[in-house]
Amino acid sequence: xxxxxxxxxxxxxxxxxxxxxxxxGVHAGKLVGYTAEEILKDEDKLLTALQEVNxxxxxxxxxxxxxxxIEAEVLGCELLWARDNPPSVxxxxxxxxxxxxxxxxxxxDGRLPMILRTMGRLKDTVGADTALYGLVCGxxxxxxxxxxxxxxxxxATDQDYVRDLVGYCAKVCTAVTQMxxxxxxxxxxxxxxxxxxxSPKHFTKMLHESFTAVFDHIxxxxxxxxxxxxxxxxxxxxxxCRTGPDCISVDENVELKAAKEVTDRYNIAIGGNIPLTTxxxxxTQQDNMKCVLDILDVAGGKNLIVSPGCDMPYDVPIENTxxxxxxxxxxxxxxxxxxxxxxxxxxxxxxxxxxxxxxxxVLVELFLLDPAQCAACTYMLAAMEDVxxxxxxxxEYCSYKYTVKKDIARIKKMGVANLPSMYINGxxxxxxxxxxxxxxxxxxxxxxxxx
Amino acid sequence: xxxxxxxxxxxxxGEMDEVEGLIDEALSAGCTAxxxxxxxxxxxxxxxxxxxxVGDMFVPEVLVAAKTMDIGMxxxxxxxxxxxxxxxxxxxxxxxKGDLHDIGKKxxxxxLEGAGYKIIDLGVDVSPEAVCEGVKEYKxxxxxxxxxxxxxxxxxxxxxxxLKQAGLYDSVRIMVGGAPVNQKIADEFGGHYSTxxxxxxxxANELMK
Numbered sequence: 001x002x003x004x005x006x007x008x009x010x011x012x013x014x015x016x017x018x019x020x021x022x023x024x025g026v027h028a029g030k031l032v033g034y035t036a037e038e039i040l041k042d043e044d045k046l047l048t049a050l051q052e053v054n055x056x057x058x059x060x061x062x063x064x065x066x067x068x069x070i071e072a073e074v075l076g077c078e079l080l081w082a083r084d085n086p087p088s089v090x091x092x093x094x095x096x097x098x099x100x101x102x103x104x105x106x107x108x109d110g111r112l113p114m115i116l117r118t119m120g121r122l123k124d125t126v127g128a129d130t131a132l133y134g135l136v137c138g139x140x141x142x143x144x145x146x147x148x149x150x151x152x153x154x155x156a157t158d159q160d161y162v163r164d165l166v167g168y169c170a171k172v173c174t175a176v177t178q179m180x181x182x183x184x185x186x187x188x189x190x191x192x193x194x195x196x197x198x199s200p201k202h203f204t205k206m207l208h209e210s211f212t213a214v215f216d217h218i219x220x221x222x223x224x225x226x227x228x229x230x231x232x233x234x235x236x237x238x239x240x241c242r243t244g245p246d247c248i249s250v251d252e253n254v255e256l257k258a259a260k261e262v263t264d265r266y267n268i269a270i271g272g273n274i275p276l277t278t279x280x281x282x283x284t285q286q287d288n289m290k291c292v293l294d295i296l297d298v299a300g301g302k303n304l305i306v307s308p309g310c311d312m313p314y315d316v317p318i319e320n321t322x323x324x325x326x327x328x329x330x331x332x333x334x335x336x337x338x339x340x341x342x343x344x345x346x347x348x349x350x351x352x353x354x355x356x357x358x359x360x361x362v363l364v365e366l367f368l369l370d371p372a373q374c375a376a377c378t379y380m381l382a383a384m385e386d387v388x389x390x391x392x393x394x395x396e397y398c399s400y401k402y403t404v405k406k407d408i409a410r411i412k413k414m415g416v417a418n419l420p421s422m423y424i425n426g427x428x429x430x431x432x433x434x435x436x437x438x439x440x441x442x443x444x445x446x447x448x449x450x451x
Numbered sequence: 452x453x454x455x456x457x458x459x460x461x462x463x464x465g466e467m468d469e470v471e472g473l474i475d476e477a478l479s480a481g482c483t484a485x486x487x488x489x490x491x492x493x494x495x496x497x498x499x500x501x502x503x504x505v506g507d508m509f510v511p512e513v514l515v516a517a518k519t520m521d522i523g524m525x526x527x528x529x530x531x532x533x534x535x536x537x538x539x540x541x542x543x544x545x546x547x548k549g550d551l552h553d554i555g556k557k558x559x560x561x562x563l564e565g566a567g568y569k570i571i572d573l574g575v576d577v578s579p580e581a582v583c584e585g586v587k588e589y590k591x592x593x594x595x596x597x598x599x600x601x602x603x604x605x606x607x608x609x610x611x612x613x614l615k616q617a618g619l620y621d622s623v624r625i626m627v628g629g630a631p632v633n634q635k636i637a638d639e640f641g642g643h644y645s646t647x648x649x650x651x652x653x654x655a656n657e658l659m660k
Contacts, residue, residue, distance in 0.1 A: 080549075080551055080576075082549065082600075084602050085601075085603075088550070090551060149553060149554050152510045152511045152514050152554070153511065153514050153515065155511040156465060156512070156514065156515035157467075157515070197554070198509045198511055199508075199509045199511070202511060230630075231630070232506065234506065235506055276601070276631070277601060277631045278633065313602075313631075314601075315601075315602075
């Protein structure tokens with residue numbers, strides 16, 4: 001069970017394989033055609049998107065919401081909403097004052113009721129097998145939302161104020177953490193991207209105490225914790241470890257091997273660090289598989305979780321994440337696929353394609369990674385098998401796999417960019433998206449009429 | 452000279468309260484305002500840039516160093532002769548449309564200011580049209596565009612396209628930066644990418660040649 005694998009890793013035990021936690025925040029919306037704003041405001045849309053993430057990406061753990069502005073919004077920051085990004089903070093209520101607020105959010109404030117209900121519903125549907133992450137905005141980043149970029153100057157000129165403000169934000173963080181724990185979250189991730197922008201000395205002087213209090217609270221409540229950071233946090237890893245999280249999650253700016261040597265000294269797990277833009281957003285499926293294999297090669301063994309570097313961009317091709325999932329779940333098979341891919345190029349295997357314009361029956365061709373390991377591939381194959389009885393008089397189908405060298409040659413000759421894909425009479429019909437029974441039958445019938 | 456070395460160190464350490472006193476001492480010791488500027492304040496800021504680049508300094512230290520340099524500059528400005536301050540070039544900055552992040556851009560502005568550039572900062576969420584207006588008004592040598600979101604990197608290209616349409620593209624060179632940006636993105640519109648605030652100075656100097 002995937003959840004147990006993740007728990008073993010967070011207990012610092014050797015798990016059977018490395019767990020996989022894709023950070024599909026706003027990207028979850030892409031899977032079902034909703035905008036970022038829709039899934040961050042609408043409970044049903046969010047739940048639908050998350051269930052699709054669970055189905056297609058087969059995670060061992062997954063976040064429910066990746067939005068660091070939830071607490072800030074409750075505390076009076078105005079937000080700028082976007083179609084394909086989380087919102088940004090537009091105004092900073094403490095920008096002209098050094099007052100320390102007193103408000104602590106309750107379960108009735110802002111978007112928290114919607115999020116808490118979604119957490120409960122997702123727990124009921126996928127929570128038995130998948131660990132759920134509740135993400136809270138870290139106290140330093142929350143302080144910057146409230147104060148604006150003046151917080152950096154304050155660190156140099158008024159350390160007591162920063163300590164007090166971050167201390168207040170840690171109380172907010174603890175309150176929200178407790179709500180998420182009560183809603184059934186298995187792991188609380190304290191997400192504080194700005195930590196990479198300050199010196200380890202400043203972290204220790206002004207932030208250590210607050211972060212430690214949050215992680216102590218999470219541990220006392222009996223759930224796991226993770227400390228997410230973004231940017232080049234190489235210098236900060238050690239002081240982050242000293243605050244006592246169960247895991248630290250880093251992005252591609254951190255060299256994973258060196259960082260793991262530090263986290264290993266503290267017996268803390270590390271998560272990371274598939275590059276978000278170059279690999280996930282703009283790379284190929286092969287790039288994503290290779291990246292995961294490289295991560296496993298340099299940092300594999302216990303205390304490792306494979307994840308994207310941070311919140312996945314909305315438009316990451318679904319196929320790239322599917323490929324990454326495949327590589328984590330079955331590295332040997334992925335290694336073989338990459339070898340075959342190179343070999344197929346070198347060997348120049350001859351491929352004869354049918355004359356698609358003159359076929360007796362509609363030809364449905366499925367191009368798959370490894371259906372035994374890739375959930376999206378399994379669903380796509382099952383979708384075709386399911387309708388076959390109904391269309392067998394007018395159509396036939398066959399499948400090609402990335403595990404077979406001559407199939408790769410065919411995939412290349414056809415110009416198939418992403419797997420899994422379904423082609424009807426030589427034309428791309430579905431890529432990663434699994435058609436419903438009715439849709440697929442209609443597509444095949446339509447092709448038969450045209451033929 | 453020790454007095455100039457003290458000013459240099461004062462900037463590196465961000466000792467805002469001490470820089471004016473140290474400048475007085477340097478002047479009493481016979482240093483010229485130009486020496487204080489070049490060998491004290493600007494040299495100190497250049498060292499800050501180096502330390503930031505290699506990860507020995509972080510955002511708060513850079514900000515406080517820049518503030519220290521500013522205080523020093525204000526003090527010696529009336530004493531400088533015409534020609535003492537050599538403006539290397541003018542850079543117009545903007546965080547592109549749809550993006551509200553400004554810390555990275557502020558750092559780049561400070562570093563470039565410290566390297567002798569005149570800076571015009573149009574702020575955040577700046578439309579392509581506003582950048583065009585800015586270019587018309589200030590006639591900069593360089594345009595610096597910042598984006599922190601993968602989607603707002605598209606606004607960089609839109610801005611470059613708007614400059615082309617307005618016939619202003621060839622009058623400037625475009626520098627870009629921000630977490631999701633890379634050279635490949637910059638190549639799409641003939642932009643020039645730097646990985647951080649410190650290398651932005653090197654890039655700007657290169658583009659000004």
